[in-house]
Amino acid sequence: MNVTARDFYLGHTLECGQAFRWRRLGDGGYEGVVGRAVVRAAQTGNILTLTGAPARTLAHYFQLHEDLAAIVRTFPDDPHMRRAVAFGRGMRLLRQEPWECLASFICSSAKQFVQICQVVDSLCRALGEPFEAGGRNEFAFPAAGAVARATHGQLWACKMGFRAKNLLAAARLVDSGRVRLETISAMDYPRAVEELMKLPGVGPKVADCALLFGWGRQEAFPIDVWIERALRRLYFASQRHVTRRRLVEFHRSYFGPYAGYAQQYLFHYVRNNPQSLAAAPR
DNA sequence: AGCCAGGCTAAGA
């Protein structure tokens, strides 16, 4: 389908680190697996061309109904956020399948984006349901049950290192129904975090990523090493010994109703402009 | 060679 998408930039959206199954094609477009479909995405000006899955599915995945300008207007008006918004203009948050998102981020601990993509790809090839698309064999992201029934060795072979044990145990808790992902949506934010953190390998950061990118919970604000650096150097530059708790209190009161969105702009900005953290600008 | 990567966890102060 073709859609007119205002304030939408595919490049930032698919390369900002929120999803791990997209690759850029030679023509500037992108290809990725969404559910059991291979989706192609391309952009010319503000015309977005999305093919490979039902329009409904695509509209939901890409959150086409969201009014980005309205979201950005809720961000705090400070020099850092202005730079982040200018740099990442058109970046959107996707809505990924919750288990896939959660499992991917369990694999993400202390790894870089490229390596996470490799691990996820290996995992899909090893345990995901195969399907045919465009004459090629593709693999869906493996359901929790498929991961639960795998061996530690199979996961280890996907190069996830010490995360293999966590993913296996988490998949078993989900598959057995001891942790029910379907119930997360109905929980308030603190309860949802608490529930997800019952899974091994899921701490505050991974829980927030899953809630933000998989469940669309905008109040989730993942604090990774980059965001922590950004908060400390950009917003607490003159202060020594700022506790983690203080950072959490700050972001909850400062970034507004779309804090998770703001976080992603900040993350993408500092991640791609490390010099912005070298010496805190004023 | 040594440090760091979209962290989590258990142990010890």
Place this chain on the structure above:
DNA sequence: TCTTAGCATGGC
């Protein structure tokens, strides 16, 4: 409650 080492592996 806060801090730290260990956990695997690869890239620089």
